Amino acid sequence: MQNILPKTILLIVIITMIIFNYSFPQERTKIINGKIVEVDKCGFPIDDSYLPKYISPEYMGYSYDSLLADLEQWRLSDYVKIDSIGLSVQGRPLWQLTISSDPNDVEDKRVVHIHARTHPQETEGFYVTDEIIKILLSENNFAQTVRSNCVFYIVPMYNPDGVVLGYPRKNANNIDLEANWFTFPNQPEVAALKARFTQLMSSANPIEVMLNMHSDSDCARFFVCHDSAGTSPLYYSLEENFIEGIRAYYLTGILPWDSVVTWQGGNPLKYPESWFWLNYAASVMALTYEDMYQCSLTGNFNVTANAILHGVMDYMNIVTDVEQVTEVTPKQFLLQQNYPNPFNPNTKISWQSPISGHQTLKVYDVLGNEVATLVNEYRNAGSNEIDFNVGRDFSPNLASGIYFYRIAIHSDILQAGDFLDTKKMILLK
Ligand SMILES: [Zn+2]
The missing domain is CATH 1.20.5 (Single alpha-helices involved in coiled-coils or other helix-helix interfaces)
Structure with missing residues (x-):
């Protein structure tokens, strides 16, 4: 009993x-x-009795000396300025790269922040960061466009003491800097990065995207997505936009946006992302990226870096690919993501059709109520674009939130392949 x-x-x-x-x-x-x-969110046991106490810097694959050597190389570029945001427990500089077309004049630039190697053993998160740096410093059109629009602040080794000491997850004071962003705010590394974030967030051009680069013990690449219960439905859909936007450039390599969802019980007040959400909510896309920790599929860091950079630029609505406009009949149906998105009050919706036929383009709210009909007519094969203006096309004004737009194209000839597609957009007032 x-x-x-x-x-x-x-x-x-x-x-x-x-x-x-x-x-x-x-x-x-x-x-x-x-x-x-x-x-923890990187898939390693929170109880560290399960973990090795020491991993040699050689086994980790990229030492503090490797970083010092790379700093000397990066320093040669006109697009890089190198300084530090503070010192570690043992007095090592927390090196920072400022990358822009003129790193000494970044007043008008839009801001992306990246830091890596909080957990020293997670070298892969750094290797992706390293490839991001390589792309940013190259001379192609894409890199030039990114540099002329943005400034990237990159802290490639946030926990240099841990790397030197061979601590897999902690700093010289035996603190996991990732999970104790709130519990141990006076750890020098936490205090330095927090002060730097605060400084940037109170400047004229605050951080728009913050990436926290790690590697996961599962053989997978993904972004750790925060549940709407701990953030907001709007932020949740922004995350979908952001992560799927990156994934579109590496569909076979990166998991779908909601594969790993955390914060289901509210903001855990642990991580840098927690801090961003607490203080700045949806104004900053602050996420952890997890690369593949030492597994058979580890690699393709350049592909991942390329996807991240293109996706981040798309998310920030920075047009990087200037394509030649040629008038040819499209070979396939396509409904594009609206631009800008989120929007207020204007956004452009474009689509293409290889066939002539009757086209309808309608807007629906989340409950499926039709709120606007933008197109309802016969159109020839080709590319189309329409401007959706909330104040003009719909009265009374729509509230902030998620909407869907749906294209339906019906050919005159039966069985010539009708097309139906729906995409999500966000009105943010
Ligand atoms: Zn980690």
């Missing part, structure tokens, strides 16, 4: 959780040596 009561209580708790659709805490679990072990 004595054993039944606790079991009954447990059963009631579980049933209640199921009934009320309770979200379990954001931590993932794994089975290690037959035990269920709580792991």
